[in-house]
Amino acid sequence: MLVRFKEILDQIQKIDRDIEDLRRLRARVPENRTFTDGLLISFDKQINELLNRKISLEELEIEKPSAELVQELFSVDVATSTRIRADRITIPGVAPTAEEEKVVAFLREMPKTEIHLHMEACISRETLCGMLDKNNVPYEPAEIEKLYKFSNLQEFIKLFLFIIDSVKTADDFELIFKNLREYLESNSVYYAEVFLAPSRMVQNGLDFNEIASILDHLSTQCRRDGGPEVKYLFDVSRTFGVENASKNLQRILNARASNIIGIGLGGAELMGPAREFKDVFAQAHAEGLRAVAHAGEDDGPWSVRDAVEILGAERIGHGTSAIQDPSLIELLRTREVPIEICLTSNLFTGKYVREPQDHPVRRYYDEGLICTINTDDPEIFNVTLTDEYFKFYRHLGFSISELIDLNRQGVYSTFHPDPASLWKKAGAQITKLRDKYKL
Numbered sequence: 001m002l003v004r005f006k007e008i009l010d011q012i013q014k015i016d017r018d019i020e021d022l023r024r025l026r027a028r029v030p031e032n033r034t035f036t037d038g039l040l041i042s043f044d045k046q047i048n049e050l051l052n053r054k055i056s057l058e059e060l061e062i063e064k065p066s067a068e069l070v071q072e073l074f075s076v077d078v079a080t081s082t083r084i085r086a087d088r089i090t091i092p093g094v095a096p097t098a099e100e101e102k103v104v105a106f107l108r109e110m111p112k113t114e115i116h117l118h119m120e121a122c123i124s125r126e127t128l129c130g131m132l133d134k135n136n137v138p139y140e141p142a143e144i145e146k147l148y149k150f151s152n153l154q155e156f157i158k159l160f161l162f163i164i165d166s167v168k169t170a171d172d173f174e175l176i177f178k179n180l181r182e183y184l185e186s187n188s189v190y191y192a193e194v195f196l197a198p199s200r201m202v203q204n205g206l207d208f209n210e211i212a213s214i215l216d217h218l219s220t221q222c223r224r225d226g227g228p229e230v231k232y233l234f235d236v237s238r239t240f241g242v243e244n245a246s247k248n249l250q251r252i253l254n255a256r257a258s259n260i261i262g263i264g265l266g267g268a269e270l271m272g273p274a275r276e277f278k279d280v281f282a283q284a285h286a287e288g289l290r291a292v293a294h295a296g297e298d299d300g301p302w303s304v305r306d307a308v309e310i311l312g313a314e315r316i317g318h319g320t321s322a323i324q325d326p327s328l329i330e331l332l333r334t335r336e337v338p339i340e341i342c343l344t345s346n347l348f349t350g351k352y353v354r355e356p357q358d359h360p361v362r363r364y365y366d367e368g369l370i371c372t373i374n375t376d377d378p379e380i381f382n383v384t385l386t387d388e389y390f391k392f393y394r395h396l397g398f399s400i401s402e403l404i405d406l407n408r409q410g411v412y413s414t415f416h417p418d419p420a421s422l423w424k425k426a427g428a429q430i431t432k433l434r435d436k437y438k439l
């Protein structure tokens with residue numbers, strides 16, 4: 001078998017990165033927990049499989065590479081390869097063939113819900129610069145471009161905080177909500193649960209009650225105008241510690257805005273272990289708020305388990321590392337905890353998923369987990385919900401019927417008081433659309 005040197009080296013480098021990630025995670029497995037031994041065995045098994053694959057690659061007969069190629073390949077340092085990982089995602093994009101256009105048109109028109117969407121990430125670059133101008137914040141356009149070229153989760157969070165810092169007055173939300181509504185309507189999203197992270201905004205001097213009141217009003221007004229139904233989940237945030245999270249919860253409770261229906265736990269996952277937020281979540285549950293958590297995006301499967309078992313999270317955002325722990329998959333299935341899948345986002349952060357076809361959602365769905373399709377940060381990743389559905393179709397082999405089923409799971413994973421009525425209406429429209437497009 002003759003294989004090109006570069007292809008082999010690329011594959012070996014990818015395996016090396018995966019092994020490095022797994023070893024780093026293995027070192028973080030908490031000690032003396034019921035799942036510790038099982039998880040260590042699972043990691044060792046995965047590492048051994050990769051090592052065996054690497055050995056078999058090294059044994060392949062290869063063409064003799066040119067000296068220049070060798071030079072080029074070995075000059076790629078770790079930082080560069082990390083950057084390639086993030087940049088690369090923009091290259092394949094979503095360019096449907098003529099036949100696939102029909103599928104995309106169907107997916108665009110299909111009524112949908114979205115439940116993992118950050119309002120700050122629905123701020124277009126133009127709106128961002130507009131807000132900076134309006135609020136007299138000096139900036140260099142090149143610096144903004146540089147910020148958008150993040151290569152890891154920490155840098156991404158830096159960008160996110162920059163966007164939040166650009167919100168200076170509560171009336172900026174009228175502009176932000178306009179962006180959000182346009183995004184939702186252009187993707188036929190009729191119901192959305194949207195995250196907003198208020199910590200930094202409050203630190204910047206914005207009045208929490210004013211934000212809550214404006215958002216509450218904008219949501220009600222949008223619904224009255226025949227627009228999508230928008231509910232909010234306020235992010236109590238891991239990044240700023242437990243005390244701040246607790247303060248955010250008190251603010252939400254005091255604001256009494258009916259469209260703010262619950263809390264989320266976002267921010268830097270490695271900095272704020274779920275267990276630290278136990279009391280905050282317990283109080284939120286006791287007060288009748290809904291509660292979700294980002295988990296297993298940047299940390300291992302124990303982070304997902306803790307979010308479910310300790311925090312009582314009703315949904316998990318991302319959950320990509322859950323694939324490493326079969327007993328956790330079983331727990332998520334039996335407890336029927338929906339996973340908010342954000343495929344493109346996971347590719348960008350490049351932590352557990354490097355190719356769309358490698359995303360664990362295919363296995364999650366086949367193994368009976370409740371999965372929903374979401375964008376996370378549409379303006380930052382230049383992605384739409386329609387794109388995300390199409391990526392499932394193209395890269396992960398989801399049929400039209402399966403995509404409709406995922407849509408249905410998305411409806412039943414919302415916190416809407418009567419999801420059956422939502423699905424009855426949407427399901428009937430989808431059947432008509434399917435006829436229209438003969439799919």
Ligand SMILES: [Zn+2]
Nearest residue numbers: 118294317376
């Ligand atoms: Zn998110």
